[in-house]
Amino acid sequence: MRAAVVVFPGSNREGDVARALKLATGRPPDMVWHAERDLPAGVDLVVLPGGFSYGDYLRCGAIAARAHAMDAVRAHAARGGYVLGICNGFQILCEGGLLPGVLMRNRDLRFVSKMQRIRVERADTAFTRAYAKGQAIEVAIAHGEGNYEVDDETMARLEGEGRVAFRYCDAAGAVTEAANPNGSTAGIAGIYSERLNVLGLMPHPENLVDPLVGGTDGRGLFDSLARAA
Amino acid sequence: MTVREPAIDDALVAAHGLTGEEYARLVALIGRVPSFTELGVVSAMWNEHCSYKSSRIHLRGLPTSAPWVIQGPGENAGVIDIGDGDACVFKMESHNHPSFIEPYQGATTGVGGILRDVFTMGARPVACLNFLRFGAIDHPKTRRLVAGVVAGIGGYGNSFGVPTVGGSVGFHPRYDGNILVNAMAVGVARADSIWYSKATGVGNPIVYLGSKTGRDGIHGATMASASFEADAEEKRPTVQVGDPFAEKLLLEACLELMATGAVVAIQDMGAAGLTSSAVEMGAKGDLGIELDLDAVPCREEGMSAYEMMLSESQERMLMVLKPEKRAEAEAVFRKWELDFAVIGRTTDTKRFVVKRHGEVKADLPIRELGDQAPLYDRPWTPPAPPARIDDAAVAPPMPHDRALLALLASPDLCSKRWVYEQYDALILGNTVQGPGGDSAVVRLGDGPKALALTVDCTPRYCEADPVEGGKQAVAEAWRNLCAVGATPLALTDNLNFGNPQKPEAMGQFVGCLQGLGEAARALDFPVVSGNVSLYNETMGAGILPTPAIGGVGLLKDAGKSMGIALKRAGDRLMLLGGDPGWLGQSLYLREICGREEGAPPPVDLAAERRAGEFVRSLIADGAVAAVHDLSDGGLAIAAAEMALAGGLGATLDGPATAQFLFGEDQGRYLVAVASGEAAGLLARAAGAGVPARDVGAVGGSSVTLGPGCVPSALSALRAAHEDALPRHMAAAGPEA
Numbered sequence: 001m002r003a004a005v006v007v008f009p010g011s012n013r014e015g016d017v018a019r020a021l022k023l024a025t026g027r028p029p030d031m032v033w034h035a036e037r038d039l040p041a042g043v044d045l046v047v048l049p050g051g052f053s054y055g056d057y058l059r060c061g062a063i064a065a066r067a068h069a070m071d072a073v074r075a076h077a078a079r080g081g082y083v084l085g086i087c088n089g090f091q092i093l094c095e096g097g098l099l100p101g102v103l104m105r106n107r108d109l110r111f112v113s114k115m116q117r118i119r120v121e122r123a124d125t126a127f128t129r130a131y132a133k134g135q136a137i138e139v140a141i142a143h144g145e146g147n148y149e150v151d152d153e154t155m156a157r158l159e160g161e162g163r164v165a166f167r168y169c170d171a172a173g174a175v176t177e178a179a180n181p182n183g184s185t186a187g188i189a190g191i192y193s194e195r196l197n198v199l200g201l202m203p204h205p206e207n208l209v210d211p212l213v214g215g216t217d218g219r220g221l222f223d224s225l226a227r228a229a
Numbered sequence: 230m231t232v233r234e235p236a237i238d239d240a241l242v243a244a245h246g247l248t249g250e251e252y253a254r255l256v257a258l259i260g261r262v263p264s265f266t267e268l269g270v271v272s273a274m275w276n277e278h279c280s281y282k283s284s285r286i287h288l289r290g291l292p293t294s295a296p297w298v299i300q301g302p303g304e305n306a307g308v309i310d311i312g313d314g315d316a317c318v319f320k321m322e323s324h325n326h327p328s329f330i331e332p333y334q335g336a337t338t339g340v341g342g343i344l345r346d347v348f349t350m351g352a353r354p355v356a357c358l359n360f361l362r363f364g365a366i367d368h369p370k371t372r373r374l375v376a377g378v379v380a381g382i383g384g385y386g387n388s389f390g391v392p393t394v395g396g397s398v399g400f401h402p403r404y405d406g407n408i409l410v411n412a413m414a415v416g417v418a419r420a421d422s423i424w425y426s427k428a429t430g431v432g433n434p435i436v437y438l439g440s441k442t443g444r445d446g447i448h449g450a451t452m453a454s455a456s457f458e459a460d461a462e463e464k465r466p467t468v469q470v471g472d473p474f475a476e477k478l479l480l481e482a483c484l485e486l487m488a489t490g491a492v493v494a495i496q497d498m499g500a501a502g503l504t505s506s507a508v509e510m511g512a513k514g515d516l517g518i519e520l521d522l523d524a525v526p527c528r529e530e531g532m533s534a535y536e537m538m539l540s541e542s543q544e545r546m547l548m549v550l551k552p553e554k555r556a557e558a559e560a561v562f563r564k565w566e567l568d569f570a571v572i573g574r575t576t577d578t579k580r581f582v583v584k585r586h587g588e589v590k591a592d593l594p595i596r597e598l599g600d601q602a603p604l605y606d607r608p609w610t611p612p613a614p615p616a617r618i619d620d621a622a623v624a625p626p627m628p629h630d631r632a633l634l635a636l637l638a639s640p641d642l643c644s645k646r647w648v649y650e651q652y653d654a655l656i657l658g659n660t661v662q663g664p665g666g667d668s669a670v671v672r673l674g675d676g677p678k679a680l681a682l683t684v685d686c687t688p689r690y691c692e693a694d695p696v697e698g699g700k701q702a703v704a705e706a707w708r709n710l711c712a713v714g715a716t717p718l719a720l721t722d723n724l725n726f727g728n729p730q731k732p733e734a735m736g737q738f739v740g741c742l743q744g745l746g747e748a749a750r751a752l753d754f755p756v757v758s759g760n761v762s763l764y765n766e767t768m769g770a771g772i773l774p775t776p777a778i779g780g781v782g783l784l785k786d787a788g789k790s791m792g793i794a795l796k797r798a799g800d801r802l803m804l805l806g807g808d809p810g811w812l813g814q815s816l817y818l819r820e821i822c823g824r825e826e827g828a829p830p831p832v833d834l835a836a837e838r839r840a841g842e843f844v845r846s847l848i849a850d851g852a853v854a855a856v857h858d859l860s861d862g863g864l865a866i867a868a869a870e871m872a873l874a875g876g877l878g879a880t881l882d883g884p885a886t887a888q889f890l891f892g893e894d895q896g897r898y899l900v901a902v903a904s905g906e907a908a909g910l911l912a913r914a915a916g917a918g919v920p921a922r923d924v925g926a927v928g929g930s931s932v933t934l935g936p937g938c939v940p941s942a943l944s945a946l947r948a949a950h951e952d953a954l955p956r957h958m959a960a961a962g963p964e965a
């Protein structure tokens with residue numbers, strides 16, 4: 001598995017995800033500056049990390065979606081390469097047309113940072129094979145705009161095609177309104193592209209890869225990817 | 230457009246906050262009437278904030294050195310040696326007044342300013358903390374201020390990308406008209422690559438880096454600017470607007486630039502902007518500075534020299550660069566798309582010369598701007614210490630279980646989850662302990678070392694007895710570091726006080742500093758940076774004296790840090806440090822009995838030290854399963870907090886008296902130990918000269934405060950503790 005992390009000027013969790021990738025794959029990922037037009041040769045996985053790509057004072061990810069590096073990311077995805085967008089990365093994937101829908105401000109209009117359970121909706125993708133279907137894993141969340149909204153028709157397609165990756169849930173795995181931290185439609189925390197090679201999610205599995213710092217429930221995602229290629 | 234500058238007269242001088250004497254001092258210094266720009270520059274350098282003119286002589290008494298101190302007060306931030314060639318750089322600073330006027334932006338720029346202080350020295354910020362005080366929780370302004378300040382702190386830190394790992398939030402009517410927003414930033418650098426503001430070399434380029442300069446935050450100039458503008462200029466807000474994205478770029482660019490070796494000196498533009506940063510660099514290097522303001526990147530057209538020198542636009546830096554490295558430096562700035570301009574040079578004249586449109590607007594002796602700043606030994610009166618109350622005579626107005634419930638839901642003790650869940654505490658992946666414990670614990674890189682961080686002060690103690698209160702603030706910070714197993718190393722202080730021209734307020738300041746100094750000396754806990762915020766007064770009413778202490782400690786092994794959560798049923802709870810039962814100034818007395826009175830608990834610094842060192846040795850040996858310091862609310866609250874954190878109940882079997890349960894005696898800890906090791910721990914404590922007592926057991930799902938007390942279900946305590954602040958924040962009612 002060879003991974004690359006795209007770094008925008010306002011990215012701030014690129015180091016966190018690089019650390020998780022190194023732990024899972026045994027080697028540090030290539031860091032790719034947003035102004036680059038090409039990805040390093042032989043890259044299997046491209047990660048768009050968390051942060052505030054260009055300050056994101058208006059629409060999160062809208063400017064980043066038009067960065068040079070994103071053309072290369074789109075081409076990579078079109079070839080069937082793996083793409084993982086976390087938090088701001090998810091916002092950028094939606095703004096860049098790689099995933100449907102949009103991330104709106106959280107239901108109560110406040111930034112929310114805490115530990116959160118999410119349910120693994122399927123465990124047969126390149127991102128989730130190390131988990132069990134229905135497993136309620138613990139991850140961190142830290143976002144002000146993570147309220148996933150999508151039109152009814154697309155929603156029906158996402159559900160029908162099994163493209164919902166994770167839903168916010170309680171410790172028992174139940175998807176409830178009380179367990180939903182931001183008001184996302186159907187408790188959605190992450191979704192896949194049609195071919196299941198692109199995943200966008202709001203939570204931060206990369207912050208749960210270390211028993212000393214929160215726990216290790218996030219490792220499964222990176223371990224799955226490490227084995228996928 | 231030719232700008233007509235106002236004539237210098239008494240009214241203009243007064244509008245700049247200079248007294249007649251101070252103005253005469255200026256005229257004598259330069260031998261002529263100053264220009265308008267010079268008046269602005271000098272007023273900025275000689276105000277309380279920049280010159281410390283009322284506080285300087287008292288600050289001299291603080292201990293500032295230790296073998297591990299690399300840089301004490303006087304630079305952008307303090308620096309300490311944390312071993313292995315690493316250094317920790319930290320400071321705390323207030324943004325009280327701006328946050329009261331515009332809570333969101335006031336708080337953001339407070340965080341931005343302190344982060345800049347830290348990375349200006351070459352350190353990458355690894356954590357932020359904050360110390361907040363608001364008015365009464367039901368005051369009509371409080372809700373809006375809390376919401377705005379908290380959102381602002383989060384808005385800046387979350388975007389900049391530094392975890393906000395801890396803090397202190399309290400409420401008291403004395404802050405109704407003057408809240409406190411103190412932000413602390415902590416960074417890490419290599420000890421051999423710390424950057425300072427001292428300029429060296431003649432003819433070196435002075436470079437401006439960062440955001441453009443606008444008319445925001447021009448100090449004291451609202452009135453003055455109206456008098457020289459042709460058209461009636463709209464009033465500009467005096468609060469600046471923060472841009473965390475620009476700051477993030479500035480951080481990366483500065484650190485990248487420092488790595489190239491191009492930087493000779495660096496200073497951020499904080500209070501008094503370009504004036505203060507340029508003068509500081511020149512004065513420290515005993516050099517002159519010449520600035521050509523035509524080269525300054527501006528956001529607005531037609532800015533005068535006066536406005537540019539006093540602008541407090543955010544996210545700006547000033548550097549002296551090695552001339553031969555200029556191209557390399559410019560490439561770094563370009564990569565980060567930041568404004569970059571050579572706006573002057575160092576000279577050998579020891580003069581501070583400012584030019585605009587080819588005209589000299591200011592020509593001042595640079596060292597004297599600092600050295601000759603006014604210095605006041607203001608009259609002060611020591612407050613009469615209140616008499617100790619008769620503790621034994623305090624009659625409990627309600628059963629202890631109800632008092633516990635009420636205290637856990639009281640504004641100062643209720644869960645601050647509503648606040649800290651708006652802060653990203655986890656970014657960077659090193660937060661071993663976040664908000665909610667005695668100290669935050671932040672691992673350094675891949676470990677094993679970690680920093681322990683805390684902010685503390687008990688203003689009601691300081692109000693009652695400034696000397697004991699000052700001691701207690703330091704002792705509590707030191708204790709909180711010990712409670713997680715860290716060796717306390719140094720502190721930063723944020724001294725928030727009232728009007729120094731009132732002898733009573735000045736007496737509080739002097740008293741608190743005396744106590745602070747005594748404690749810092751006794752505990753080998755030197756002051757390496759700090760900030761003084763005076764004139765915290767509204768309508769003649771001053772705030773509670775509030776010397777907030779930010780403490781930094783070191784853990785050799787992040788994996789050995791100790792938490793407050795109870796872990797095993799059957800463990801014994803041991804009280805270390807004695808149980809005299811001091812109720813004066815306690816939260817029990819205030820919240821439950823409705824009496825805010827008496828002398829605060831005294832601090833025995835020798836006992837404090839013994840207890841802290843003993844606790845650290847227990848943690849290092851793995852002899853305890855949980856540790857919590859005793860502070861607000863005493864033993865009962867400590868036990869309840871430990872139970873709530875662990876989801877495991879506790880039963881106390883000591884005397885069920887208010888004194889024993891709720892007394893706030895200092896220098897104490899509650900620890901959980903395996904039952905088989907309880908006797909050994911008592912013997913070990915006796916050997917260390919630390920009073921110890923077995924006070925109860927861990928287990929069950931409720932907290933019982935003593936024989937005959939009604940058990941309180943953890944679920945009920947948790948609900949009361951967690952729901953209080955969200956309920957206040959959601960309450961309907963008039964807003965101001």
